[in-house]
Amino acid sequence: MRVRDLIAATEWHPSPRRNARPVLSVLLPTFRRGSDGMFRKAARSVLSQTMEDLELIIVDDASTDGTLEQVRALMETDDRVSLLRHPRNIGLPAVSEYEAYLQARGTFISFAFDDFVFEKTAFESLLRVQESARAAVVHGLVAMPDMSGNTFLLGEAPYGHDKLRWSNFLGNAGVLMTREVIETVGFYDPHVILSRLCDWDLWYRIQKRFEIVGSRVQVGRELGSSRPDSLGNTYPMRFEVVHEFMALPRDTDLIPGRIENRDVLFQPQSCSVALANGIREVSSYFENKFWYEPLIMASQPEPAASPPPVxxxxxxxxxxxxxxxxxxxxxxxxxxxxxxxxxxxxxxxxxxxxxxxxxxxxxxxxxxxxxxxxxxxxxxxxxxxxxxxxxxxxxxxxxxxxxxxxxxxxxxxxxxxxxxxxxxxxxxxxxxxxxxxxxxxxxxFDESLLEKIRKIRDGIGPFDEDELRITYFGGPFRNAALLRDVLPALDALPNPTRLQVRETPETYPTTKFSIEFAAPSLGFSHFLESWCKFKPNIIVHPSGTTSNIHFKSDNAILVACYLGAVPILANERAYEGIGYMEGVEKAGADPAQWYKALQRLVEAGKREEAYLRLLNFCRRHFSADAxxxxxxxxxxxxxxxxxxxxxxxYRLAAFYTPVHSIPPDRRTLRPSDVEANAVIKLYSDRIAAELVRQGKFESNIEGLYVKGWANIVGSSEPCRLDLHVDGHLYDSFDAAIYRADLAEAGKGDGRRAFLIPISPAIGDGRVHRIELRLAGGEKGLVKFLVMSAEFRRGLARKLRVLLGGLK
Missing domain, CATH: 3.40.50 (Rossmann fold)
Incomplete structure (x- = not known):
């Protein structure tokens, strides 16, 4: 099913007095959030912003709980509100967001959700950050409560935005971007395998080509993770295979306009067995949608006999x-x-x-x-x-x-x-x-990274061409040579000179030139993005004093190339055979040699010639194929x-717990200190999906799981438990996840409940022993056996035969 077919029947109800060119367009998809009042809170938090020059485009995915009437009421009182209405539920947020984007007129784009409440100054503050940083993408902090009532912040980037290649840490509603970004890298991918992770996929693609600037702006509060019927707690996710899908080149296919040809169910012709399984499993979740087409799924090619390796x-x-x-x-x-x-x-x-x-x-x-x-x-x-x-x-x-x-x-x-x-x-x-x-x-050598850094560098104001802007990013073990060999040479130069350094050496002598300290880098890309704004034209890399120095690689050459500067390198083994023809200057442990190397690069024309030689060398020497x-x-x-x-x-993974995943004990307990109850059930996927639809679970539990409650007697502390399967540690967790369905059933008060999924590999026809133990090794709170349905039927037949023989 293609996107253009999904949106063909969508109704567009624009505000008759909408602003032709608002500063900001806010896109808000919604589904059945009217009856509990959440939608009204979310929409009001957008319309009550201190930054008023905005439009709110709401996409109602065929709600039946009064949400539509609430949207119409907003449209009557605020001419900044427009509506897109689906006659039938689609269930793919990426599609709704795309429809809203097609109608958006703002210079900037932001994303709102029907379980998110903005701070009143969120957009004003984010736009101020964007103006200051001149970045295409900015984001702030989003507060997110979990099921146990604890709150953590999304948007903190201690490792820089490089980490988006590992996992997502941005709050979807905390991001603001220019239209240029979407027109360049495309929009949310509507494929079903990314239905829960389409936002991460977009950030993942953006960070490859644009600088993303984070801020401490408090954007708002995300409530979805604490709601049992939220997308994040109901839609299936196959995290282990989405990386493979995300690595596929798709930007061109996701550009607005072209995205309408996107088949939301297709299986790549060449994919791993794991990805093929993941697409089939996630697709089956949508089998009750009007657009689900099993015949198309069946006609898709099977994975190649020898798919590319992962x-x-x-x-x-x-x-x-x-x-x-x-x-x-x-x-x-x-x-x-x-x-x-x-x-x-x-x-x-x-x-x-x-x-x-x-x-x-x-x-x-x-x-x-x-x-x-x-x-x-x-x-x-x-x-x-x-x-x-x-x-x-x-x-x-x-x-x-x-x-x-x-x-x-x-x-x-x-x-x-x-x-x-x-x-x-x-x-x-x-x-x-x-x-x-x-x-x-x-x-x-990464051509796309070079283009990204060049774009950032070119966006900085012009500098005096006669000025030497010199960068030193060496480690502390090179500081002695910097002080001894490089600084005296810089002091002797007649040109205006500025030096940028990463770390503060112990002491600096008085110099004629200025020394600037760069902000700490949060990752490799962040280092390049921030340091290129200095617009360095020369890199100095003096010798180092460490027992590891002779084993160093030549990657400083590539870093200099990314920053747009010509390197002057110490005579170390890593750079043997590399020199003038490769766009590199060399200098020994002598200020006079450093002065001569710097003098050869004083003229802007000489630096440009050297950099072109350096660029050609890097493309050859650091080619990916080689x-x-x-x-x-x-x-x-x-x-x-x-x-x-x-x-x-998968079966082995179910019984293996990495050592570093076991948290420390909270306190020493004995079995008599804890009262506990647990039950194990085996539900079919279809029954589990129905229970989710009825709101009895906050996530789609497929197959086998352990649920129950546990309390430390006379205490409100969480109870730390270990789950053992056949004597092996399977998981370690706090019995502090709120479970309304257990509370309603009289299984505890709901405050100390837990729900732990077990790998389907355990349903293999054999009997398994499952134990809940106190963290730290105390045995036995709850023990029970589990066996597959096939095993139970076989055991029943054996008992009937045995009883018949006894007669």
């Missing part, structure tokens, strides 16, 4: 991941990123659906080591990448003590290969027999996942 990069959001694995130029589109500190079940399922897992840097830390144990258990091919010699650093920092040669040699035996960032590091691994298959992985050759060769020998292998991995 490569998972397991590592933190840092430059090591960004420089080597993040690029639109990669020969493999299906690269996903797994955050070591992420959700337990998401991590397990992402690893389970991977054809290859690449562990980046600290593979012996507690978090990475736990994932490595699962890869070994599930026989998932894995390789190791590092860009530093941790063994050489043992004497400098005790944090690396675990990386002894013996330990590394032992742990690396299960890895298919080891990739390193320099020749010297490769020789070290080979000479010390750490692995038999060691190759070099180079940083990857960089990823070792990985490509390894993938040729890996057999893609089959359905049977995938299900076995």
């Amino acid at each position: 490569v998972s990069v397991y590592g933190d959001c840092n430059a090591s991941v960004s420089l080597y694995f993040v690029s639109e130029e990669l020969p493999f589109r299906r690269v996903r990123f797994i955050e070591p500190a992420g959700n337990t079940w998401y991590e397990n399922s992402q690893l389970a659906t991977s054809d290859l897992v690449i562990f980046v840097r600290e593979f012996l830390s507690e978090r990475q080591a736990s994932a490595l144990r699962f890869c070994r258990l599930a026989q998932i091919p894995h390789l190791y990448f590092c860009d530093d010699n941790f063994n050489a650093l043992i004497g400098e920092d005790p944090a690396w003590n675990a990386y002894s040669l013996d330990r590394m040699r032992s742990e690396l035996t299960t890895f298919q290969a080891v990739l390193v960032s320099s020749r010297e590091l490769r020789d070290f691994f080979i000479d010390n027999a750490l692995h038999t298959d060691v190759d070099i992985l180079s940083p990857i 960089s990823w050759r070792p990985i490509a060769e390894l993938l040729e020998g890996i057999i893609p996942l089959t359905e049977a292998a995938l299900q076995e991995r």
Whole structure:
């Protein structure tokens, strides 16, 4: 079913007095939020903004609870309100948002929702941030209460917006953008697999091409996560496969106008077994919609016999991941990123659906080591990448003590290969027999990232061409050389000079030129986005004093290229054979040599010529095809996942809990301190969906789950419980999730209730022992056995035969 067919019957009721050119268009889809008063609160919070030059376009998805009448009442009292009305429920918010965008006339676009209440100054404050930052996309903070009554903030970006490649942390209603963004990267993808995550997918695509600026503006309060009938708590989600879908190139297909040809049910011709299963499962949730067409689904091609592999990069959001694995130029589109500190079940399922897992840097830390144990258990091919010699650093920092040669040699035996960032590091691994298959992985030149940084840089006002704007982004181990060799050379220059530095060296001598300190970087892209605004034309990278210096890579050259500057580099091994012809200047440990190198770049024309040579060198030297050759060769020998292998991995994931996912104990308890009740049920997907529709559950529970309640006697504290399946720790949780349906049924007061889904793999025809234990090891609160329906029927037949024989 294509978008154009879904929206063909939509009714458009514009305000007869609507502003032809408002500053802001606010898009508000809604469905059945009138009876509880939530819709009116949401709409009023938009219309009562201190920034009044806006229009509110409401899309009613065939509500039957009086919402339509409330919209019409708003239209009678406020000529900024217009209405789009669906005759029948579509159920895809991305489609409703698109229809509203087609009617929007504002310079800026913002998103409202029928379970969101804005602060009165939200839009005024966000527009002020946009004007100051001159950014295409800005966002603020959104408060979100969870089911237990705790509130957390969306919109905080401690790692920068690079982290959107790992997961979503932005509140949908907290984002404001220009129309240019949507016309460039496209709109929300209406495909069913993204029905719960279309906002994240849009931010994911935007951050590749535009700067996103965060702020401390308090935008409003998101209530959806605390409502049992919200989209987030009712629509299915297959987080472990959406990365594969999101990696598909789709921007052109999602441009307004072209998006109307988008089939919301299609299955890509070449996709993994896991993604194909995910699309089928999520699609079945919409089988009661008027637009659902099973015949079309049946006619879609099956996954290719040998679909492209899914490569998972397991590592933190840092430059090591960004420089080597993040690029639109990669020969493999299906690269996903797994955050070591992420959700337990998401991590397990992402690893389970991977054809290859690449562990980046600290593979012996507690978090990475736990994932490595699962890869070994599930026989998932894995390789190791590092860009530093941790063994050489043992004497400098005790944090690396675990990386002894013996330990590394032992742990690396299960890895298919080891990739390193320099020749010297490769020789070290080979000479010390750490692995038999060691190759070099180079940083990857990303043309789209260069274009993004250039656009930001060009948006900054012009500078004096004679002024030298010099940037130093080296680590603390290079500070001594900066003070000794570089600063005296800069002081001797006749040109007006400004120096930008990342960290404050211990002491600075008095200089003729100005020294500016850059704000701390929150991630690699954020570093490039913020530092390029200085418009540097020269990068200085003096020598370093560390035992790891000879193992460093040449990625400083690529960073200089992104920033639009010519690098002057120390004579280190990483840059041997690289010089004038590659657009690079070299200097030794001598102020005179640095002065001569700087003098060669004083003229703007000379810098431009050198930068062009640098750009051409980076495109050749850091090409994605050449960089990823070792990985490509390894993938040729890996057999893609089959359905049977995938299900076995899912089963293993159900019984495996990463060590870092187990929170510390709140207090020491004995079984007698806790009163508890639990029940286990096995519902069919269809029955579960009906219970969700009736509002008896806040999420679509498919299959097997444990629910119940637990209280610490005489206390209001949450009760910390461990769920064990056949003696293995399955999950650890607080019995503090409010459950209205349990309270109504007399199972506790609802304040200490829990609902824990169990993997469908347990319904395998065998008997399993399930226990609720107190966190920390105390055994036994509630024990029970669970068996599949087939097993129960077989057991009943055996009993009948046995009883018949006794007669």
